[in-house]
Amino acid sequence: MDNSLQNQLLPLRERIDALDEQILALLNQRAQAALDVGKVKQEFDAGGPILKPEREASIIRRLQGANQGPFPSQAIDAVWTQIISACRGLESVLTVAYLGPQGSFSEQAALEQFGNSVEKLRCASFDEVFRAVEAGQAQVGMVPVENSTEGAVNRTLDLLLNSPLKVLGERSLSIHHCLMTQSGNMQGVTRVMAHPQALAQCQSWLTLHHPGLIRDAASSNAEAARIAAEDPTVAAIAGAMAAEAWGLGLVASGIQDDPQNRTRFLAVGAIDTLPTGHDKTSVILAVPNRAGAVYDMLAPLADNGVSMTRLESRPARTGQWEYYFYVDLLGHRNDPAVTKALADLKRRAAFFKELGSYPIQ
Numbered sequence: 001m002d003n004s005l006q007n008q009l010l011p012l013r014e015r016i017d018a019l020d021e022q023i024l025a026l027l028n029q030r031a032q033a034a035l036d037v038g039k040v041k042q043e044f045d046a047g048g049p050i051l052k053p054e055r056e057a058s059i060i061r062r063l064q065g066a067n068q069g070p071f072p073s074q075a076i077d078a079v080w081t082q083i084i085s086a087c088r089g090l091e092s093v094l095t096v097a098y099l100g101p102q103g104s105f106s107e108q109a110a111l112e113q114f115g116n117s118v119e120k121l122r123c124a125s126f127d128e129v130f131r132a133v134e135a136g137q138a139q140v141g142m143v144p145v146e147n148s149t150e151g152a153v154n155r156t157l158d159l160l161l162n163s164p165l166k167v168l169g170e171r172s173l174s175i176h177h178c179l180m181t182q183s184g185n186m187q188g189v190t191r192v193m194a195h196p197q198a199l200a201q202c203q204s205w206l207t208l209h210h211p212g213l214i215r216d217a218a219s220s221n222a223e224a225a226r227i228a229a230e231d232p233t234v235a236a237i238a239g240a241m242a243a244e245a246w247g248l249g250l251v252a253s254g255i256q257d258d259p260q261n262r263t264r265f266l267a268v269g270a271i272d273t274l275p276t277g278h279d280k281t282s283v284i285l286a287v288p289n290r291a292g293a294v295y296d297m298l299a300p301l302a303d304n305g306v307s308m309t310r311l312e313s314r315p316a317r318t319g320q321w322e323y324y325f326y327v328d329l330l331g332h333r334n335d336p337a338v339t340k341a342l343a344d345l346k347r348r349a350a351f352f353k354e355l356g357s358y359p360i361q
């Protein structure tokens with residue numbers, strides 16, 4: 001480097017060094033404050049949850065609103081999620097259960113939601129995720145609930161119906177699928193493996209580029225990647241994180257049929273989340289089997305000025321063409337309009353279950 005460049009860079013880098021030291025000193029003060037909060041919680045609510053989803057969401061939203069730049073507002077979420085995660089970890093380590101193995105999109109969603117200072121509990125199925133949280137082996141679970149190409153993740157909907165756990169957060173990820181093999185090419189490859197959702201999300205691409213491959217279901221994409229790492233005749237469809245985790249070479253990237261492909265994940269746990277002023281509430285309803293019943297069921301929402309953001313149906317498996325309706329609405333169950341709408345819904349419905357109120361991502 002020439003001298004004048006060095007002369008200009010040096011003082012700027014010294015400034016960055018000094019600022020980083022100040023940031024570090026402040027982070028340590030913050031960590032101490034979190035430890036003090038932990039002691040207060042212990043004193044007043046021994047054994048109660050350390051995780052306060054509403055507080056974490058409010059901190060990040062407040063900073064995003066106050067940010068004057070040039071530090072990008074999108075980066076505030078990622079940076080403060082990690083700061084809060086590290087501070088929370090000093091109070092008590094949060095265990096997060098999700099569908100593994102290493103490198104799954106569920107893992108990515110869990111870490112984006114709760115930061116890296118967590119204990120990871122990788123599970124073999126969505127059922128196991130729910131069981132682990134219900135049994136207290138993990139405080140929270142992260143499960144996919146809907147995909148923009150393939151719609152609802154039915155197993156998650158069924159588990160939500162039968163589980164006592166509450167929804168305490170949501171996280172949407174953009175899902176970019178890659179085709180990966182041991183060698184990084186398709187020589188000798190006869191089979192492609194992935195979770196059925198991923199196979200469905202890439203079906204046109206596979207038909208166009210690899211029509212001869214046998215398509216086999218795996219319990220997760222990351223599991224398919226694990227198998228591909230052992231078997232040179234198998235290609236896996238998974239995220240780039242899985243290729244890295246299992247030492248696979250990428251054959252093609254961005255192979256999902258919809259470039260805007262996204263999956264929404266829910267965080268579940270035995271924790272009630274307080275209002276933040278920007279929340280959603282999820283409920284499950286069933287209506288009597290008669291004309292106009294769905295229309296009548298939803299009337300309390302309009303009557304109370306509550307907006308619905310999602311309506312999903314799932315057969316009740318009675319063989320009678322009866323359905324459970326999964327409804328997301330705007331607002332927290334403690335907001336007066338929502339409280340009133342929920343009470344009216346409950347009165348009209350043949351079945352009613354609140355899944356929880358939680359901060360909107």
Ligand SMILES: O=C(O)C(=O)C[C@]1(C(=O)O)C=C[C@@H](O)C=C1
Nearest residue numbers: 034037050051052055084087088
């Ligand atoms: O405010 C609290 O209750 C804390 O425990 C502190 C803190 C934080 O680091 O800001 C950490 C964990 C909680 O989930 C929320 C916030």
